[in-house]
Amino acid sequence: MIEHSTGVRRLRSSFMGPAFGLALTFLAVTVAWTFFRAPTFSTAFNLIESMSGLHGIVIPSGLAFALRPLGGTLAAVGISFGHGSGTLLVKTYLWVFALLSVAFLAPSSQEILGRSQPVLSQPRAKSLLLWARSPQWAMAVGALVFLGIISINHVSEFLYWQF
Secondary structure, eight states, rough: OOOOOOHHHHHHHSSSSHHHHHHHHHHOOOOOOHHHHHHSSHHHHHHHHHHTTTTTTEEEGGGGGHHHHGGHHHHHTEEEEEEOOOOHHHHHHHHHHHHHHHHHSSSHHHHGGGGGSSSSSSOOOOOOOOSSSOOHHHHHHHHHHHHHHHHHOOOOOOGGGOO
């Protein structure tokens, strides 16, 4: 077993330790998926540069009225106004916030399946979402599968065929 210094143990037990680990894992997975999905390395690097704002940031022109006093400062740091509505931007960020909330606050599959003991260590599970064979879970899973199937509206190449 690896011995950890007092500083590492203190960091792990603080609020910042798990928050840092979560942010680092999220960043690593996002970057890795970019390389996994992009057709070439140069495309992947270009996407990562764009995601980090190295190609500039464009704000919808619908928000220009609210940010007019900061126009010079925004231009100096590479932020410009482009075509688009502020409503679409707000809707997009509401979706991002909602989905990130699900990703970070919902229980993991290990927590949901806690009673079944599919893992070596028993996670602390939220009792409301513990999985058990029941008509309610069957209906919930069936509804999700149904929604997933009816939302398919175009042909998509199987991801692993690109390798």
